[in-house]
Amino acid sequence: MTLNRRQFIGTSAAMAAVLSAPMVKAQGKPRVVVVGGGAGGATAARYIAKDSKGAIDVTLIEPTRKYYTCFFSNLYLGGFKEIEDIGHTYGGLAAGGVNVVHDWAVGVDRDAKTVALAGGGSLPYDKLILSPGIDFVDGAVEGWDLSAQNAMPHAYKAGSQSELLKAQLMSMPEGGTFAMVAPPNPYRCPPGPYERISMVAHFLKQNNPTAKIIVADPKPKFSKMALFQEGWANHYEGMVDWIGEEFGGGNVSVDPNAMTVTIDGEVVNVDVCNVIPAMKAGRIADMAAVTDGNWAPVNAADMSTKADADIYVLGDASSQGDMPKSGFSANSQAKVCANAVRGALTGSKVFPAKFSNTCWSLIAPNDGVKVGATYEATLEKIAKVDGFISKTGESADVRKATYEESEGWYTGITTDMLG
């Protein structure tokens, strides 16, 4: 006599109950699945596991075994960090009670409340948190698509792309040309491209002082513009040619085979070309159908999506209001979300949302600048409350202290994310 399926399930569940009572209890726990182990996702997973003290089952889905932070990846290009300084493993999260599954999420069934994995199988959730970062908008830069990312790297997801760009920078011929195609708003890390230009200029000044840098930019102005321009004039005189919207910086195409960039009709031969295309939410947000256009609109009070109260989107992928897309912002949003999710699942106290952000940028050795703000949740959006920005003409002492702070922050945020 063979067991039919029902009996089998019944028997094995009963056996499990006998063999290991806690496991059955674990199955009764509310389940949170987090997709993406970056600044937003890792923080959310860690805080929910830590603060719920085992009352919530937390699973993090992340394909890579090592997370390379985009933050400080420009400092790696400039020679201030080694690649290993910006790589972090997930051991701390696992030790903190998070189930870390190294796989891609490839689909979300909102009715069944499950997430499908590339490796097969699916995970059920009560609450789903997506923090997949960014992907690039197809066709954003004429002549470039992902298949060209080896010839013309974006280096806007850190790791092998950062190493590739660095290798190309190091092997630039004497007096060669480094080009950047800068992205349109909104994009990850508003000062990021310009910090990168500073770091590239620093590297070239040391190693290839007659080299030139061209930036084709579709924007008329950019984050901390006055500070960067002052810094470029002070440290890298005559080296950086920034072509803004007014001068056709947005009218750009590239040819990865010929290694040319055409800016407003003028063809330029380049030795390295860093193409940073327009961005949108990481694809899984689209697959979960929580996006509207390029990004996923969320409610400011808890980061839940407008489309589905049980799905939350954090960090770069979300459209939330006034916060810039930064690691600091993603980390800040994750804590508000963690508090709300925990409250919804276990009845713990939910405190009012408070957000903040500070972005440091390094212009030259010991010449750091910063911009920051605090935010609150309103009915329509995350709204700015108060802010500050470094000033032009600050003393060298202040700039050095600012750089040192950014080092402290880096240790702080990576520990806060990953334990």
Place this chain on the structure above:
Amino acid sequence: MSFRRVIFFVVAGLFFSTAGAAEEFGDPVAGKTVYNKCKSCHQVGQGARHRIGPHLNGIFGRKAASHEDFQYSKALQRAGRGGLEWHIDTLNAFMENPRALASGTRMSFKGLKKAEDRSNLLAYLRTFSDDPANIPEADPTATPTDHDIDPAILALEGDPEYGEYLSSECTTCHQADGGDDGIPSIVLWPEEDFVLAMHAYKNKKRAHPVMQMMAGRLNAEEIAALASYFAALEQ
């Protein structure tokens, strides 16, 4: 026409407050007696040299911790880099409670609680600062404000659960395990020091823009909650 009147009133107001403020500067003769409390550590006057503390000649208008040949605490150096300058208002706050401006200061002096003592002492010290004509306008005219933090604020008991939630905003920068590379440690402090430091940022007596912003939107209960949470944080 009405525009002119506005200007007129503003100017008149300025004169008035200048006259009022000048009276707040105390009596230098009485200040000399108060200075006895500082003498064991500081010299002032002709030929003054650094002792336990730096000499106090020319202190008005000087950036905090700016004598190259004196070993200051990290805390005071940081305050100086962050923009702390010695004027009547900052000196007044420092005399009242040195730790409120720089928690880790090496100046172990519990402070002068009486406002009158402070204004007399500052009048005395000012006689060793440059020719008064060279003292920035702000120094003789700024009004010493009362930096006393309401004892009720210091007595507030924080809600640790709320403190834990609020603290998550701080640990993006301040490491929860007390590491202090680049950003100071804020764990395991006496609660009162913590509260004083936070209110000093909130009242803009401490200069740092990030912390002024962070503290600026916290109310007294929230600061108390954070103080009790960080004071007890396990390592």
